[in-house]
Amino acid sequence: MSLTLADARVVTPEGIHDGWLAIEDGRITHVGHGRAPRAGHSLGGRYVVPGFVDIHNHGGAGGSFPTGDQDGARAAVELHRRHGTTTLVASLVTAAVADLEAAASSLADLCDDGLLAGLHFEGPYISRARCGAHDPALLREPSPREFERLVKAGRGHVRMLTIAPELPGALDTVRAARDQGVLAALGHSDATYEQTLDGIDAGASVATHLYNALPPLGHRSPGPVAALLQDERVTVELVNDGVHVHPAMLRLACSVAGPGRTALVTDAMSAAGMGDGDYELGALRVTVSGGAARLAEGGTIAGSTLTMDVAFRRSVTEVGLTLSEASVAASLTPARVLGLDGQIGSIAAGKTADLVVLTDELEVAGVMRRGAWLTEPR
Structure with a gap:
């Protein structure tokens, strides 16, 4: 045609x-x-x-990727497509290994069909101190052998693993992920500046939702944010919903990393495209009020209700990117992260x-x- x-x-x-x-x-x-x-x-x-490319997305339209439910996943993909996301990676959250395997196996069918562009394990190998909206009872020490089980369940569709580099076994797991063609992303971490650099040297190349679930920048203890922003090997994810990060800090990240190392993501959960109310993210209850998703107990941010068109628009109107820069951050940079920039x-x-x-x-x-x-x- x-x-x-x-x-x-x-x-x-x-x-x-x-x-x-x-x-x-x-x-x-x-x-x-x-x-x-x-x-x-x-x-x-x-x-x-160009169509938006979202490499960190937990669901929408009432559907939640972590459950592995295919009908819910299809509804979520349809919602995000209506908002311009033509390529989407399904993100899971911390769960028992058997449950992660089951969800990955189910969602791999949708990857086979071309509905999803891959799978992302956000957890269970993350810091208890920075676990955010992940169930701390289900966190585990990283294990290359165990991660191989998750990769096998995904049948060649696992694209990314979020991991805290300071944990025992983390660097070996980062290397194992790299050797299996899986991106290692550093996040939900309490690492020092030096430990973060160790993770990058081991092969990590993405920062999971920069600033969030990480120690803040410090002038004597710079922590992971400084290491991730400064290192040319790292692409930084940013959630631009007006809740996760102040526009001034978004401008700082974009000025340091530039559009070529900045990937706008939604971190959306099942409430995206829905109204305020009660939802779930993994095993945890989430309350959405005024469009902001937070854990029912404790009030920690629990993903977002963001769509990529809003993230794109805010990057122009609130952050000050040009349309070309915003397009690179919303499409070309995340496509490059996935190795798809020759196609999309x-x-x-x-x-x-x-x-x-x-x-x-x-x-x-x-x-x-x-x-x-x-x-x-x-």
């Missing part, structure tokens, strides 16, 4: 231009400037950006036609995935 998208403001890593796109068999074949050479679907001067993440000839059409107010007007409209702009 051939399609021309005309009268667009095309957002690329290099900037924005008035132009058009040609799409054939699900791929972008031409990215043009000015007037399209033939009649096509007019976007009416609206922005077109930016608007370029030869790449998959995963696209989001945005109004002047940066609201979603249309979503295309693999050359087919999921929501067609009018």
Whole structure:
């Protein structure tokens, strides 16, 4: 099927231009400037950006990836697609190993079908002191052999493991993850600056939701945030929902890491797209009030109700990124983390036609995935 998208403001890593796109068999074949050479679907001067790539997401629309329930997972994916996320990694939370294996095996079916882009184990190898909305009774010391069981359950679809580098066995597990093609992400950690660098040297390359569930920056004890921000080998996740991180600290992270090492993520849980009320994240009860998700006991932040379009928009309006910079952070950088930047993440000839059409107010007007409209702009 051939399609021309005309009268667009095309957002690329290099900037924005008035132009058009040609799409054939699900791929972008031409990215043009000015007037399209033939009649096509007019976007009416609206922005077109690459589909968003979310590498840290626990669910939405009432569905929770940690349960492994496939119907709930499908509902969550559909919700996030409507908000522009065309590539999504399903994140699990700390649980008994047998339960993690069962959930991974179930969700691997959806990876086989192309619904999910992979699986992320956030826990159980994290710090008790910084466990956040993870059940401390289920935390474990890292074990390369045990992690191999989880990878096997995921049938080749495990993409990332969040781990605290200071724990016994952590560095060996980071190396084991690297050797199996799994990204090691440092997070939910009470590590020192030096222990964090040890984790990076062992092969860790992602910071799980920077600032959150980590010791704060200190001028005498810089801790993991300074190490993760400064090291060029690390991509930092940021949850830009107005709850997790103050805009000033988001600006600081973006100024140090730049869009090329910044990945906007949602950390969304089942309440995304739903109203305030009571929910669950793993084995823990969560109360959502005013759109903020917190543990019913203790009030700790428990994921978010964020969607990527809101994270993108806030990165422009609250953080001060340009549209091109925001697009890199929401699409190209996370695609690179997954090793998929040759296929998705930016608007370029030869790449998959995963696209989001945005109004002047940066609201979603249309979503295309693999050359087919999921929501067609009018």
